[in-house]
Amino acid sequence: MNTKTRDTLGKVGVFALASVPLLDGIWRVTSGTRLGGNPIETLEHLSGQWALYLLAITLALTPLRTLFGWRWQLKLRRMLGLFAAFYALVHVVCYVWLDLGFAWDEIGTELIGRPTITIGAVAALGLLVLALTSPRAAVRRLGKRWQPLHRSVYLIAVMAVVHVAWKGKDGGEDALVYALVLIALLLPRFAVLAKKRSSPQA
């Protein structure tokens, strides 16, 4: 099998896997089962969780190169990032439509008055911007500004975890796990940065 076939198969496989939560959600809604007593909350949780999981997986791809020298996974980064943004968008739609019923006055007061909503909205908007600037044409047009823009994904991930920590009566415990995963994902990057900074003096 040549490299190109392998890459294509990898992409198709990852696309199929990343679509499973969406298909699962659609199936749950249409079959009217397995959504629990508060289906809207369930859908919000599922979409938010998967946005975060996929964001974490996306962020794990680069450290794999740093740690093991692997490169094959880097070609999946864009697709996984797009899926993360997609589930974040579904999450926002669930909230604005199903939960708040497009009550714009309430959406406004929530956005302004509740830091947890504000920070979540900024994170979702950030992912949307990154998704829109991910096609090759956008990469070319942005040139040198592309990379600094897309480095904001680390900030977005931090904001997403803060959003989880603040969300509910008991958000703390989930958020602790997410925060630890995030720290684990960010550590290799700090190691690389530290190395770059110290090498000229060596």
Next chain:
Amino acid sequence: MMRKAISSNEITPESVFLKRRQVLQAAMALGAGSLVGCSVDSAEADTPSAATTRALTSTGSTDFAGGENWTPEKLVTSYNNFYELGLDKGDPAKNADWLKTDGWTVEVGGACAKPGTFAVEDLVNFNALEERVYRLRCVEAWSMVVPWLGVPLGDMLKRFEPTSNAKYVRFDTVLDPDNLKGQRSSILQWPYTEGLRIDEAMHPLSFMAVGLYGKTLPAQNGAPLRLVMPWKYGYKSIKSIVKIEFVEEQPDTSWNLSAPHEYGFYSNVNPSVSHPRWSQARERRIDGNVLSAKIDTQMFNGYADEVASLYTGMDLSKSF
């Protein structure tokens, strides 16, 4: 008195009905589980098994929920906050067997003339149970309408002859971290503890429940006995009580200890006092419907005519 349409589980003996459903569910679980690699939502678990609950009879039913539809029993018993049995709403039903209710006793003490340790049957006269249909409003902005079985709390408490020093009543949930694995989490201080001012406790709407939907309480709803305070947020209605104490000072309460700026001692339902992290103006009635709209939350959960006088002269935005 409310009558509901006859459902199939009233015709089929419950054990048979449950078994049938369990087989179906197991089959569905296998199919679904292999497809998406996750377990069946506990929300789909059926009503509690006949092995753990038994039928109760009441002297009569009173509707305190304005004729609203009852929240289906399946949802009342599968969508719960009971952190001793797990943090997710479906966990308590799933982990119901963590709660051991055999030989349950309740210790009553403090500022009263007749303290003691009592079996549930000695505290609550099971031949004089009332059914009361109350709205239940959770602080998380969802709500239910539940037919409880029990006795007025005040009548029960008066038997212990509280003294003039009994300004408040404190209630504790059972502490059993060996079995109640949720108590190994540090999310709250254990045992879960709650309290009421004595006049709140003696109010005719305050209720000590031992059952719902015509049966004894399942574990996830606070077996074998729990408080029901319809005008307060749900967490005031402490579950699985083992201790009742009459005290002079305002007692500590679990959620207040955990986050004092978010959860006050009174915790009266109040649409105009927001939780710092979400609005309390509206609520979602739990109905399992993906398109159900929120409804307006009522002051004191709709019981203002009965209870507002308890709080005359108080600033409810400060004493929240």
